Amino acid sequence: MSEESAAPIRDLAVIGGGINGCGIARDAAGRGVSVLLLEQGDLAQGTSSASTKLIHGGLRYLEHREFALVRESLAERERLWAIAPHIIHPMRFVLPWTRGLRPRWMLRLGLFLYDHMGGRRTLPATQAIDLRRHCAGAPLRAGFGPAYCYSDAWVDDARLVMLNARDAADRGASVHVRTRVTQLTRTGDHWRIEARQHDGAVSLFRARAVVNAAGPAVLDLLARAHRPGERAMRLVRGSHIVVPRLFDHGLAYFFQLPDGRIFFAIPYERDFTLIGTTDCDHEGELDQVAASAEEIAYLCDGANRYFARSITPADVVWSYAGVRPLVDDGSGKPEAATRGYRLELDRDEGQPPLLNIFGGKITTYRHLAAEAIGRLRPFLPRMAGGDWTATAPLSGGDFPMTGLTALMRRLAADYPFLDAATVDRIARAYGTQAWTWLGSARHAEALGEDFGHGLTEAEVRHMIRREWAQTSADILWRRSKLGLRLNRAQVARLDTWLEGNG
Structure with a gap:
């Protein structure tokens, strides 16, 4: 029997291990479909780990009249918080009124719509504040007064x-x-999929239907499927910087700039501030996307318009960039291009289907996945049930959406040898799954080698066994953000351990 004929025919192959691909794979598998997920790098290695890390409606999309997208996104906020309360947290955003930019009536109207068009239930409503007397005004330059405080949510995107x-x-x-x-x-009633492993080995797979969720590489994959065509995509690069903490409170900021753009300043990983994003048309390769010197300087200059403590590119401890695969709607400026999505079914009569995913944003991934599976239902006869992902918790998220503090207390009580920062990090990463790898440990030594800042051999083994981690970058930048804390010697020790044990 040939290797090809020995490969089982799956119902569905999903190509692309970003948020859309993994969301579609989850939805389909939960409906009884046999699923194959193929990712050319690590999960979330591209755009899906390079977002502003927000679950939000997109307040600025209102001025581009993207009302349907904002409504859909707002409706998803509390659904996603409920199924993943360990990695998704409510956050209050402060929007200062800035003289000479958008008028106050426009801000009030936009926030009124934002509060009322998306089915908000648990998140608190917008309130007007005075930055001269509110804690959010303390880190800002003098001169700011009226502002608005509204709700959205933060997410560990990767x-x-x-x-x-x-x-x-x-x-x-x-x-x-x-x-x-x-x-x-x-090939007949199915797709033949040829793939190359990281070590150069070639594998063959077969599936009755394929989803192209390759993100920025969606058109490249279409070419490999011999289905090129006139499709309009716009690749927009969004860059972010991380600097030492600029403020001590837990609020985030939504700032306006004179060129009409906006950016966020968000408390990040306890000791840092995340600032972003830019919107630049991207040209060139997709393998090594990075923030340009001009983008870094732009974000520093933007922050310096608002914060009393100035920053320069020398203060940036980490920068990252991702390319958003947006539907080209003819917008003149990159920031005005729609964040909506389009699903395109490519199928000749009697041939197996190919569903291409264009665009999208992290907040709407679950809704996109349900719609994609709905489009494929006629070709997947073994599919059972309807949309189920809105209420089924993700791994570790099976606790009340407001119960993270209580979970941290339990974790600290069960493992008193963990310091407070490590308890906080582990609870926010694993939720109830933390106990699966911490196990019966009663002292730190039971968790094996400590690579620094609470990262132990037991946790690394869990990441390898259950989370597909293979390299130190997988572990330190996507499964965690401990890359911000470990020094070179500690990273080298982790690399050495992985060579011997990974």
């Missing part, structure tokens, strides 16, 4: 991707990372 993949695998999906699809060919 872990959201990984948890969707984990749930898909727990429901029977076969997940392959570092497996690059090189060719897609229709």
